[in-house]
Amino acid sequence: MIRGIEFYVDMIFVTAKAWILALLGRFLPDWIVVLASITISGVVILCLGPLIMMYLTLLERKLIGRIQNRYGPNRVGKWGLLQPIADGIKMFTKEDIVPANADKIVHLLAPIAIVVPALMIFLVVPFGERMTAVNLNIGLLYFIAVSSITILPIFMGSWASRNKYSLLGGMRTAAQMISYEIPMTLAVVPAIMMSQSLSTNAIVLAQVGDYDLHWFIFTPWGIVGFIIFFLCATAECNRPPFDLPEAESELVAGFHTEYSGMKFALFYMAEYMNAFTLCGIAATLFLGGWQGPLLPSWLWFFGKTFVLICVMIWFRGTFPRFRVDHLMGFAWKFLLPLTLINILLTALWQFTSNLTAWLWSILILGISLWTLVKLNRTFVPEKRHYPLES
Amino acid sequence: MPILELAAKFGTYAVMAAILIFAVGVVTFRNLFHCALCLAAALIGTAVIYVVLQAEYLAAIQVLLYVGAVVTLVIFAIMLTEHLAGKTVRQNNSQSPLAIAGLLGFVALLTGLILKTPWPVTETALKAKVSVMGLGQTLMGAYVFPFEVISIILIAALIGTVVIAKKDDPEDLPR
Amino acid sequence: MTLFGMGVFKGMMVTLKNFLTSYFRKPDEGGIFTVQYPEEREREIENFRNFPFLVYDGSHEKIRCVACGICERECPPKCIHIEMELDVAGKPTRKPAVFDIDYGLCMNCGMCEEVCPFDSIFMDHAFEVTALGSSDGLNRHKAELAKSNKYFQKVRPTLASVIDQKRKAAEEKKKAAAQPPVTPQEPK
Numbered sequence: 037m038i039r040g041i042e043f044y045v046d047m048i049f050v051t052a053k054a055w056i057l058a059l060l061g062r063f064l065p066d067w068i069v070v071l072a073s074i075t076i077s078g079v080v081i082l083c084l085g086p087l088i089m090m091y092l093t094l095l096e097r098k099l100i101g102r103i104q105n106r107y108g109p110n111r112v113g114k115w116g117l118l119q120p121i122a123d124g125i126k127m128f129t130k131e132d133i134v135p136a137n138a139d140k141i142v143h144l145l146a147p148i149a150i151v152v153p154a155l156m157i158f159l160v161v162p163f164g165e166r167m168t169a170v171n172l173n174i175g176l177l178y179f180i181a182v183s184s185i186t187i188l189p190i191f192m193g194s195w196a197s198r199n200k201y202s203l204l205g206g207m208r209t210a211a212q213m214i215s216y217e218i219p220m221t222l223a224v225v226p227a228i229m230m231s232q233s234l235s236t237n238a239i240v241l242a243q244v245g246d247y248d249l250h251w252f253i254f255t256p257w258g259i260v261g262f263i264i265f266f267l268c269a270t271a272e273c274n275r276p277p278f279d280l281p282e283a284e285s286e287l288v289a290g291f292h293t294e295y296s297g298m299k300f301a302l303f304y305m306a307e308y309m310n311a312f313t314l315c316g317i318a319a320t321l322f323l324g325g326w327q328g329p330l331l332p333s334w335l336w337f338f339g340k341t342f343v344l345i346c347v348m349i350w351f352r353g354t355f356p357r358f359r360v361d362h363l364m365g366f367a368w369k370f371l372l373p374l375t376l377i378n379i380l381l382t383a384l385w386q387f388t389s390n391l392t393a394w395l396w397s398i399l400i401l402g403i404s405l406w407t408l409v410k411l412n413r414t415f416v417p418e419k420r421h422y423p424l425e426s
Numbered sequence: 427m428p429i430l431e432l433a434a435k436f437g438t439y440a441v442m443a444a445i446l447i448f449a450v451g452v453v454t455f456r457n458l459f460h461c462a463l464c465l466a467a468a469l470i471g472t473a474v475i476y477v478v479l480q481a482e483y484l485a486a487i488q489v490l491l492y493v494g495a496v497v498t499l500v501i502f503a504i505m506l507t508e509h510l511a512g513k514t515v516r517q518n519n520s521q522s523p524l525a526i527a528g529l530l531g532f533v534a535l536l537t538g539l540i541l542k543t544p545w546p547v548t549e550t551a552l553k554a555k556v557s558v559m560g561l562g563q564t565l566m567g568a569y570v571f572p573f574e575v576i577s578i579i580l581i582a583a584l585i586g587t588v589v590i591a592k593k594d595d596p597e598d599l600p601r
Numbered sequence: 602m603t604l605f606g607m608g609v610f611k612g613m614m615v616t617l618k619n620f621l622t623s624y625f626r627k628p629d630e631g632g633i634f635t636v637q638y639p640e641e642r643e644r645e646i647e648n649f650r651n652f653p654f655l656v657y658d659g660s661h662e663k664i665r666c667v668a669c670g671i672c673e674r675e676c677p678p679k680c681i682h683i684e685m686e687l688d689v690a691g692k693p694t695r696k697p698a699v700f701d702i703d704y705g706l707c708m709n710c711g712m713c714e715e716v717c718p719f720d721s722i723f724m725d726h727a728f729e730v731t732a733l734g735s736s737d738g739l740n741r742h743k744a745e746l747a748k749s750n751k752y753f754q755k756v757r758p759t760l761a762s763v764i765d766q767k768r769k770a771a772e773e774k775k776k777a778a779a780q781p782p783v784t785p786q787e788p789k
Contacts, residue, residue: 103620105632177486184493188463188498191498350613354613
């Protein structure tokens, strides 16, 4: 079977790995080859995670700068491309300060523990065709489970610092992450229902269609699910406008107030890697993952993910921070009912998917949205009058 | 691949040992927060054992429910107590020796039972691998009634929480 | 009724517009207003003032300062140090032998400029001053402080010409004052 050049470009990483393994297999025992296979994927992910984080910080600073009519970093290297490396050197050489009353061991463990789940999520992200590190058949469940651990290290850091701001940040994190995990999980359900699988790869394959435009986002439940998932993802990785846990103006820096140097960098790294993986999962679930015409699959995946990340940065450049009660109300009173309605809608879509179904879904969504907005009217207390008594 | 299998075996034993150590930590540490963290570690270790036994679904659910929800709740509760910073709690009292004796008796009973049970390894038992899809279909098919009952209980719990958390009517409040 | 989420959308459009226009608009029309300092510089404002310097006319010897020490006394952070030059006979020559200004202490207030009766000390535009040590590195001596009147004319032309005219007028008045004893005597 003759294949075009684009196939080989597409498979370049997969082929490279196969070649290396075949080369090793010639003069090494089998078990080393198996180990090498795991090691190659592991090393690639371990390098990719920090690399992505480093350049995300640069991208963010550049974009935010442009939004605020500034240049952003442009001194270290061409277009500031070496800025992340300079930052890294700075972080490495900084003094590591541990508060005198801190719980030393937990204080040390927290930044280490927070990077682990962030890196573990990379395992199930399909970077391209046949480029999922571990093709788990419970991929999505794994993603949800691992991302739920992220709360623990934040708790550890905030508690071990013995700082009231840290502790407040930790409490806020817990409240926020628990609240937003629920609509996020429920927003994923429609995609699982339609692809009838929990495997990330299978979900991408379920979106293959004519002209590659069978993406879930082109259905009414897909749009709603995508928007809810994306908002919850923004909240899950504590990015503005949901950055109450690390609100600089109120809590200094929330749970990482007492961290400096490389420990702080690890917290930062976990946050950016979470942002990347969450965007990647959002692209996988609703935007058709790695598939797309002409370009190689991995380029499509990274393109979609980076568009989503840019939207996250755009959010940061635009919105002020939520108020705590608004934040909780938004998750519980608005997103949660909407996701439940969305699941129902998906079930309807399963039976009929044509123009009438479109109209029906828009009608149902419109009515439910209108009702929810009406029910969620912000409580504005009546203006009190204090009549002057004579 | 005997070397890999051996490594996996030793890894499993190491994880089991770690679980035991953390479990002991849960009941011996004097700091409540450390206890909760040990609990989380022990639960994650259990999830790893599930993965080794090829029950990935169970492992994921274990992490999601126990580590993600239960331990978080426990820690949240600890944070709301006054035993937050520095204060320590004694985890044993005068009745501890009695409890340990009872526990040892229970362990002996369990060991005896485990050793007595033949644990038949049959062809069907080895092949019976529950897939996620099968699990879902069973829940929605054969066991749909208990499933729905559980959801009703959950909804009742939710409504109860809302009722408790609801603000009292300002009219009823004592002035 | 406004559509739900419209405010969010509008806000995002504002930032998007700002982002896009930053690429092609000029600074005063809503583009990037950053001045990239070492390569680009902001236009110098004439009345901008920084550390003080001493003015001389023509050559270094003709320094205007007479070492009266008023600035030394008036200087709030006491960063000026003056010593009068003595000739061979030990008589003061009305010239400074030592004139030090510690730029590390100077707070750029411009008092010295205001109190100087001989128009010899003025505030400079130079602000790129650096040194390795904090204690002594920024202490400037007479040779470095003295700058020509031409330089003064270049940096602060308005003030310099006013001062020059004033000095010229004063000189002529002095000449005139010196001559009158001669002229009235002529008719006699």
